[in-house]
Amino acid sequence: MTCPTAPNIVLVMTDQLRADFTAGVGFALDTMPFLDSIAAEGTRFRRAYTTAPACVPARTSLLTGRWPSTHRARQNSTLSPLDVSRGDDLLDVLRGAGYQLFFAGKTHMYRDDPEEYDAFSGPYGHTKGPDTTTEQRAFTSWLNSIDMGPTSAPTPFPAEQQYAYRIVSDTIQQVDARDADKPFFAWVSMPEPHNPYQVSEPYFSMFDEDEVPHRSCGPEAAQAKGGAYKWLRDLVEEKRPGYDDNWRRYRATYCGMLRLIDDQVRRLVDHLKAQGLWENTLLIFLADHGDYVADYGLQRKGAGIPEALARIPMIVHGCGVRAKDNTKDFVSIADILPTVCEAVGRPIPLGVQGRSLWQMVTGSDYPAAEFSDIVTERGYGGLPYPDDARPPLHFPYEGSRYDELNSVTQSGSSRMIRHDRYKLYEHVVDDGELYDLDKDPMELDNRWDDPSLRKVKADLMQRLHRWSVRLTDDLPQGRYTARLAQHNWYRTSKKDGA
Known part of the structure; x- marks a missing residue:
């Protein structure tokens, strides 16, 4: 499809989503069928990488197009704008191009002031939300009670209380209240599938423990690698003895969380279609980093930069984007800003280190050497x-x-x-x-x-x-x-x- 005007841009960002956990890239379970269908119509990057396997450094790279050693947010506790070295970032570029800015979801970044957006819903966390109802407060209280999971039973609240569902509902309200004479940028930032590993029915029972594919390696690999791998494995075993015995259950829960996210992306796209906005929308789907999901006998992230953490899903769909399963080029989360710059006809700001993928996704010539490696x-x-x-x-x-x-x-x-x-x-x-x-x-x-x-x-x-x-x-x-x-x-x- 082509765009007669500046495209609306929807950026769907998940937290701690493995790049290799959907059927479209060879996973044995069909966890995200809608995202796989979107990828088949657009460009999927099989070799997409984060700049750092931690939330704040990676999200700062998305905003600035710069690596952590340059923007200086090298750990999750460096949240202040004073800690971030940057020029114009993603929001500055889009605001300068006349876009309305919408945000709903998890922030964990320096651009977290609601006054910087035309509409803002949040911040959501992994165990907190902007709760206004009794049931929302009860759900958040329950999330805090499970000590970051994983759980062994379905979440005792309906799926409509899950943050991913609520964030998409917030985004729909923002889009519906937009100024129709201006393009919009909607940042949909889901805390899931980051721990706590929990999900409501029907998602909890959607993937049986017995059908979860066997993991590539277990706790013995963390011990063999030593260093931070062994330290983290020993620490969690000390705190939660036998926690790894339930790896199949929490992998199944993680897969259910992916289907929950997939259904919410579908719901958002269906709404954009119903409002006549889909044909003029550029959708970018990605994660900030991955998750061990029981590989190495570990949960979450932390030690090293293995492929499970460093590789991220990245899909671009919409205006002018050709259908391609890109299995060759190495791309980065830092490439999003320069790509958006060229999509909306704005210059790439000085200091940006990422590279534009716009020519790549629209079928123009690009140099193979530029994308032959990544850091x-x-x-x-x-x-x-x-x-x-x-x-x-x-x-x-x-x-x-x-x-x-x-x-x-x-x-x-x-x-x-x-x-x-x-x-x-x-x-x-x-x-x-x-x-x-x-x-x-x-x-x-x-x-x-x-x-x-x-x-x-x-x-x-x-x-x-x-x-x-x-x-x-x-x-x-x-x-x-x-x-x-x-x-x-x-x-x-x-x-x-x-």
């Missing part, structure tokens, strides 16, 4: 803690409560680069890591010192160095005039190679 970062700095460390945390060692993002799991600094079938890590100290993901998708066989991969390692390190230079901050702008790359593509010559 993800992790860590807030300093030295990494050893796996027997017991430093003070922001929660007690006693009791069942824990936060997987903490001083130990996020300590130090790491960067990983993906190219072709290989993945390389460089850490602030000690040796790096090198994996052949075709043979070792769970990253259990470190080939760093393997002489047969010497050339592969050298090539990846050169690519990572190039990215490190590229991620140097261009802000603040001084008196010199930068020569900006068209579409923010740097690698356009044949000698760059793929």
Whole structure:
């Protein structure tokens, strides 16, 4: 479809959604049939990555088009705008292009002031919402009582009380009250399927424990990898003995949560169609990062940058977007801002490091070398803690409560680069890591010192160095005039190679 005017833009963002958990990408269970159908009509990126496997760093990258080492929000506790280095961001660009700005859902970012939007509903959290009714307050109270889950029984509230349902209802109200003479940007930010792992019927029983595909590896893998993996695994086992015994149940619940989200996206799209808005709407669907979902015997996130956390679902559908299952190009959450800039005819702001995907999704020529690799970062700095460390945390060692993002799991600094079938890590100290993901998708066989991969390692390190230079901050702008790359593509010559 083509757009006669500036397209409406709907950004649906989920929290902690695995990229490989739908039938459309080969998962054994049909968890998100509607999103898979949308992907079949638009462009699905199979090699999409977050800039960091944590909420605030990733969401700040989406807004700014910059990596965490540049925008400086490197942990979830750095929420203040004063902690974020940026120029014009996504909201600035769209406001400058004449868009109405709507937001509904989880914020966990620096643009959380309702006054910055034409309509704002929230903030929703994982165990809190803007509750106004007795039943809403009861649901939120129940969420807090389950200690971030997972649960072993259906949620004792109807699906209409789930935050994903309420957020879509809020978005529908915002769209219906819009100024019809202006395009709109609706950011639909769902806290799910982030823990607590819970869901109402019929979703709780939709996928049986016995039909859940077997996980790729269990607790033995966390012990073998050591470091933060072992530390986190040991900590949670200490706090919740035997928690991993129920991994099939909570995986089934997670899959039910995906279907709940899928049904809400369908409900939103159906409403846009009924209002005659769908033909002029650009839909972007993605997550901020992934989830272990019991791989490594772990829940949530925290240790390392495995594919389960680093890869994200990313789908673009609508005005001018061609149907393509893109299995080749490495793209990033930081690419959303420059892509939207070109979709609405605005220049990409200085300081943006992401690359426009607009030519890619609309079927124009683009350089393969520019998208032949990608970088993800992790860590807030300093030295990494050893796996027997017991430093003070922001929660007690006693009791069942824990936060997987903490001083130990996020300590130090790491960067990983993906190219072709290989993945390389460089850490602030000690040796790096090198994996052949075709043979070792769970990253259990470190080939760093393997002489047969010497050339592969050298090539990846050169690519990572190039990215490190590229991620140097261009802000603040001084008196010199930068020569900006068209579409923010740097690698356009044949000698760059793929």
